[in-house]
Amino acid sequence: MFKWFGIVSHVPHTKVAAFAEHLREGRIMASRCRACGHRSFPPRADCEACLSGDFELVETGGRCTLLSWTRISAAPSGFEPLAPYTLGLVDLEEGGRALAPLGGALDEGALAIGMPLRLVPRLHEDREDIKVDYTLEPATSGGGGRP
């Protein structure tokens, strides 16, 4: 149910849709190519190294490093009620990169490029449809998923 993933969903259907179900259970998944072993995050059905379509999802940790961030004041349509909000770009320790909103436990003023953070799965039962996503939290924070 990939339409669960994100604050809005533009693409409800994908071959890696199980990612969202894992995220709901608190696991962040990368893809691993069964032909050559190459890992990708975000996950992809078709290996970027060898183009094989034979893949599996494997759990990856949320430990990450902040590459850059921006506080968005001029929001696109659909996001106006959330503005201003901060998006961070992080490199995951186990490979790959993610873009995610800053969670409530982090203050923008405390951000510094290169600081360790954690990508933490979130289930939002308060929203109309079931929604899952992840947020950036302090490296020391608890929450779902492997550290």
Add this chain to the structure above:
Amino acid sequence: MSRVGIVGIGHTAFGRRGDATVQEIACEAFRDALADAGLERDAIDATVIGSVPEYHKQRSLAGVVQEYLGLNPKPTWLTEVACASGSAAIRTAWMAIRAGVHDVVAVIGCQKMTELSTAQILALMGRVGEVQWESNFGTTFPGYYALFARRHMHEYGTTREQLTAVAVKNHFYGAKNPLAMFRKEVAAEKAAASEAVASPFNVYDCCANADGAACVILAREDRAKAVRKPPVWLAGLGCATASMSVLRRPTLTGLPSAERAAAEAYAMAGIGPERVRVADVHDCFTIAEVMAYEDLGFCRRGEGGRFVAEKRSYIGGSTPVNVDGGLKAKGHPIGATGVSMTCEIVKQLRGDAGERQVPGADIGLTHNVGGIGQYCFVQVLARDA
């Protein structure tokens, strides 16, 4: 192989055009380009339209423009690579002429963006990022370049003041361009104090959505030499891509597509960046111009901020850049922008740029970026000595 020359240019004023449809705006630029070349409409073998269709109610724009210009049954087609659609149109026209398929081709970049609201445009443009893993969190086009800017500031010590210096320069020249959307200078203090958009950017770091059209007429060498003004030659073209997703970029402080496209264009023209006398680069955001100086080799990696702060991209500096106001002050009707850049460099190489003229300009360059660098087209233009 025969060279391809630019024999005519036409360019509408950029800005809000509540008075005209997109094909009416396109017609203004086309009519001016024909007159500039001294050609009749019958001389045009084909047209290529550069435009981004999502902004228009009209679907399949090439057809409606072709009809409105009275060019049926001559061929036409549309090119779309986001904000680089205009340069992509020029490239395909150049390819058609080089392939011997057509002799004289009109390229029209045209866009009417103001049919949509700013929030709708922000949403559309944010989706030029990857929609599966990024746009679903509310990314915006300025937001992406803001990520680049903060990283550039971190890695190279580029300052907030240096970013503002790009806006100040481009407004300085926009004030001198009768076709620019914003024809007024801006003080650094005012630019720095403007409304926040996506940190570290405020309003004056961002170009404006606009309506407008530009047209260039390309011709095979023998036909080009027969028109009344000396042609400006497409001496080198380069084109390259980079990942759609910011999650798969090898660097956040430059555009790999721009570096590669520039290397190709320089190699084809047989020159290096030091020979470029004037350039129009894709300053959709202030940091984009700073990165362009570096990607194009006008200065070393990391020195782009100082390059503009020391006025080396002003007329009189080592490489004058965006002396037409750039996207920042001239406005950015996205499909028209690449063609507008080529028009400006043709004016410069003809010596027709008025008070913005770079003395003795004989070689110029355009750098037109699609999206956040997913696509980049670079042209080296030259006149005969």
